[in-house]
Amino acid sequence: MTTKQRICITVNGVRHEREVEPRLTLVDFLRHELYLGGTHVGCEHGICGVCTVLIDGRSARSCLALAVQADGCDVTTVEGLRDGATAQLHPIQQAFVEAHGLQCGFCTPGFMMTTLELLTENADPSDDEIKEALGGNLCRCTGYESIIASVRLAARRLREQQGA
Amino acid sequence: MAIKIPTLPEQLPTTQPRFVGKEIKRVEDPGLVAGTAAFIDNLSLPGMLHCAILRSPHPHARVVKVDVRAAEALPGVFAVLTGEDVRRWANPAYTAPEGWGGYCIAVDKVRFVGEPVAAVAAVSRYVAEDALELIEVEYDVLKPVPTPAVAMAADAPILFEERGGNVIQSRVYNWGDVDRVFAEADHVVGNTFRWNRVGANPTETFGCICQWDTVDNALTCYGSYGTPRFWAMGRAMALNLPTNKVKVIPQPQGGAFGGKGGPRGTDIAALLSRKAGGRPVKYIEDRMEYLLAGFGQSWDRHYDAALAVKADGTVTGFRVRLIDDQGAGAEGWGTISVAKPLAAFTGSYRIEAARYDTVLVATNRAPTGPYRGYGPPPHFLVLESLMDMAARKLDMDPAELRRRNYIRPDQFPYTIPSGNEYDSGNYEAVLDKVLAMSDYRGLRESQARGRADGRLIGIGVVSTVEPGVFDWNAYATVGVQGIGVPEGAKVAFDMLGNLTVVVGFNLQGQGQFTVAAQVAADYWGLDVCAVKVASASTDIAPPSFGQGGSRLGVAITGAVLGACEKLKAVFCQVVAHLMQTTPEQVELMDGRLRLKANPQVGMSVAEVAGTMLGRSDLLPPGMEPSPEATFVWTAEGRTMPDDQGRCRSYLTGANATHVVMVEIDRDTGRTDILKYFIVDDCGTRLNLANVEGQLQGALAQGVGAALYEEYVYNDEGQPLVTTFVDYLIPTIHEVPMATKDFIITPSPVAPLGAKGCGEGAIHTTPAAVLCAINDALAPLGVEITETPASPHRLWKVLRQVAER
Numbered sequence: 001m002t003t004k005q006r007i008c009i010t011v012n013g014v015r016h017e018r019e020v021e022p023r024l025t026l027v028d029f030l031r032h033e034l035y036l037g038g039t040h041v042g043c044e045h046g047i048c049g050v051c052t053v054l055i056d057g058r059s060a061r062s063c064l065a066l067a068v069q070a071d072g073c074d075v076t077t078v079e080g081l082r083d084g085a086t087a088q089l090h091p092i093q094q095a096f097v098e099a100h101g102l103q104c105g106f107c108t109p110g111f112m113m114t115t116l117e118l119l120t121e122n123a124d125p126s127d128d129e130i131k132e133a134l135g136g137n138l139c140r141c142t143g144y145e146s147i148i149a150s151v152r153l154a155a156r157r158l159r160e161q162q163g164a
Numbered sequence: 165m166a167i168k169i170p171t172l173p174e175q176l177p178t179t180q181p182r183f184v185g186k187e188i189k190r191v192e193d194p195g196l197v198a199g200t201a202a203f204i205d206n207l208s209l210p211g212m213l214h215c216a217i218l219r220s221p222h223p224h225a226r227v228v229k230v231d232v233r234a235a236e237a238l239p240g241v242f243a244v245l246t247g248e249d250v251r252r253w254a255n256p257a258y259t260a261p262e263g264w265g266g267y268c269i270a271v272d273k274v275r276f277v278g279e280p281v282a283a284v285a286a287v288s289r290y291v292a293e294d295a296l297e298l299i300e301v302e303y304d305v306l307k308p309v310p311t312p313a314v315a316m317a318a319d320a321p322i323l324f325e326e327r328g329g330n331v332i333q334s335r336v337y338n339w340g341d342v343d344r345v346f347a348e349a350d351h352v353v354g355n356t357f358r359w360n361r362v363g364a365n366p367t368e369t370f371g372c373i374c375q376w377d378t379v380d381n382a383l384t385c386y387g388s389y390g391t392p393r394f395w396a397m398g399r400a401m402a403l404n405l406p407t408n409k410v411k412v413i414p415q416p417q418g419g420a421f422g423g424k425g426g427p428r429g430t431d432i433a434a435l436l437s438r439k440a441g442g443r444p445v446k447y448i449e450d451r452m453e454y455l456l457a458g459f460g461q462s463w464d465r466h467y468d469a470a471l472a473v474k475a476d477g478t479v480t481g482f483r484v485r486l487i488d489d490q491g492a493g494a495e496g497w498g499t500i501s502v503a504k505p506l507a508a509f510t511g512s513y514r515i516e517a518a519r520y521d522t523v524l525v526a527t528n529r530a531p532t533g534p535y536r537g538y539g540p541p542p543h544f545l546v547l548e549s550l551m552d553m554a555a556r557k558l559d560m561d562p563a564e565l566r567r568r569n570y571i572r573p574d575q576f577p578y579t580i581p582s583g584n585e586y587d588s589g590n591y592e593a594v595l596d597k598v599l600a601m602s603d604y605r606g607l608r609e610s611q612a613r614g615r616a617d618g619r620l621i622g623i624g625v626v627s628t629v630e631p632g633v634f635d636w637n638a639y640a641t642v643g644v645q646g647i648g649v650p651e652g653a654k655v656a657f658d659m660l661g662n663l664t665v666v667v668g669f670n671l672q673g674q675g676q677f678t679v680a681a682q683v684a685a686d687y688w689g690l691d692v693c694a695v696k697v698a699s700a701s702t703d704i705a706p707p708s709f710g711q712g713g714s715r716l717g718v719a720i721t722g723a724v725l726g727a728c729e730k731l732k733a734v735f736c737q738v739v740a741h742l743m744q745t746t747p748e749q750v751e752l753m754d755g756r757l758r759l760k761a762n763p764q765v766g767m768s769v770a771e772v773a774g775t776m777l778g779r780s781d782l783l784p785p786g787m788e789p790s791p792e793a794t795f796v797w798t799a800e801g802r803t804m805p806d807d808q809g810r811c812r813s814y815l816t817g818a819n820a821t822h823v824v825m826v827e828i829d830r831d832t833g834r835t836d837i838l839k840y841f842i843v844d845d846c847g848t849r850l851n852l853a854n855v856e857g858q859l860q861g862a863l864a865q866g867v868g869a870a871l872y873e874e875y876v877y878n879d880e881g882q883p884l885v886t887t888f889v890d891y892l893i894p895t896i897h898e899v900p901m902a903t904k905d906f907i908i909t910p911s912p913v914a915p916l917g918a919k920g921c922g923e924g925a926i927h928t929t930p931a932a933v934l935c936a937i938n939d940a941l942a943p944l945g946v947e948i949t950e951t952p953a954s955p956h957r958l959w960k961v962l963r964q965v966a967e968r
Binding site: 021023024031036037038039040041042043044045047048050077078079081082089093094096097098100102103104105106107108109112131134135136137138139140141142143144145146147148 | 187189190192193194195196197198199200201203205206290364365366367368369416417418419421450451452671672673674675853856857859860861862863864865887888889893895896897899901902
């Protein structure tokens, strides 16, 4: 058995100090050490994007990262989207519900985290820009049309919110 | 008393349906977007162990010796399971036809790469996988059977020695005077087709937690199970337990599309739990396991088929010879996919005679399993490609050839040669609508201009019928009688008038909880969000099949409505007793039980429910104080198959016509989909957004099958596809955003007039795309009849032209 390493990762604003095996993946750390089960696992080889989280604001495959690599980082998961005080859905989550951007919902957290990164950088993306951003996330249910609509709706809501 | 189920939304006891037929937000979505839904890997139980499975690297080999001593000695390992254990405790998989299944862990030989040979339960998946590396297996490698041609050769190695050969089933169906119509035809157009293996690949793989009760000798399985009752029955048979001692608790599933295997995974986890003294054991299949051996491979087909056509374009006969590579036995129920085309053999057309000559063969590829559509999508690729070949032969527009052969609206209900009865439809109206929407004439003009510029542009116009709502008889011809079963639901009001609908399945993505809630809400005048839909485990759920066969939306609607009707009759008795009248004088409307003669006088549903549970003294003498009812729905009029397999199997026949325009790059063989149009008719659309989602999602899978997805095996039977780098799921860049519209021809026989529509566009898309490709290639005098029509295959075809 390998020696454990001490790491400190901030997840959704909460600092977690743990001793982990160096081989522990970030997604397993999030899911099974911190019990944040909203980040799902689809392929474990970096293709499907189901496990996407933000590491220091950048989207990343949490199945390809080791927990020790995220030592000292700030990680955002789908659990970090809802309003901490009111538990209200984030505008991106609300938009996915309203525009039917999901069916089984398994890939959805990954899509929403990628969307969060996109809309942080580009408040009014074109359809082509949305496609470009989401090209690394696989959905087997929707055929993507409603996902594009969801991202468009989310962008509009966020712009309205910021304008207000 | 027979329960009458409303066959149109207007018959619901409401002035105006508020939810049925609308695009409403799904009740299941908030938990899914919040990330709180209880997918199986989010569950853990006290003392739970984790399973990892050692799999065969050989397609065909005898297992000589499995040494697990070092693995057992590894700290953190609690149990190691081998073939010796399963030989003692389990039975080979039940298959149809019988006798073509293996044990959950190989006991004597392995028959495909990825077949389990041993398994470990340990404190973590990491430790369990460490232990796998310590297991030593000695194989005596046998000659593989990589293809049906090898399998059927005289000197072929035999997979299942006790069967004496590799042919699982060989059967010829004759419907009508096939030889005569072909002899009398003005033209016979025929070709061979090769449909390579594709499969479901839901984003969530299979997973389960199994716990063996060593005191009561019973088993509990939590997992990503569709059709939970069938899982329970199958586990009971495999593990020598009474069926009522296996409890299956279905969790929400991250998609399935039919291809979510796991009988072996479940049995292995269950036996590991047994061996580990009853500690719960979790098994989560990883993606490589899924791609290798997860029942995610379907339809490995070699076709030789022909149409008999008159000079005026009337199609009179359809002849199909199918050699179907089932893989290593029938444990995945791949045999059904050969039988299902009987439900819509001749598609949208009045074809008077047909023949289906089928050979199901075992090879050393992975066993095949169900996938969305379960057989007809490749069948329609063959039929529709032949229709286009006939159109080219006759120099007729492919849309017009189809129009000429459609079953006409006045001919419904229409019995096709293979025996099934289509309930209703207006195929010509669907065609007209899609031709207008796509500006078909304009597309052809644009194609002509493109061709003049040397571009390879093609158009496909394809019509299919989607059989919906399968029944017990649908697969009887491959020995799977009884698999289509009734669907039940319980509707229950509590003291305060809040309603719970209990069903026997869990979420899978199609939105059936929402459908159940919509129907119940409109029936009782409630808000859809006020209805709780609950999934019950198999020990307490009403009879249920769950998802499959474009069936559940219709079936659960029937079940909920039946239960509501039963309960309404009881409520009418209560109100009649309280108001000193007869039940016939009471009616339900907009959530109130009221007097027909004096509608201002009545009681709310909540008042009636509260009275029943709180004031038994006010009830009619002898009445059971239970404001709940259970109803188990099944389709009427299903018939026993005759000697040619003919029966009324699927209740509904939805239909669609797709128009697609593609362009092939001459240099790379890459196909781009330029335009895509769909008009469909699945009767009443219970939830517009659900239907739209099923259509677009099935379109994406159809595009994958037509252009990208393929499980490749080499000549030795070794799989070359083990990751998503090799198995190409369409991304957002490859899926066309289709322009869609619909017409509504309600089913006269299904609840609320809704036709099964869940499998949807995958019936049509592969054929439509391939027809468009061949339309593009037609001026070059070449064609492609193999899927996927991937760039390298098309490039080879284009090379033939260049080298001429």
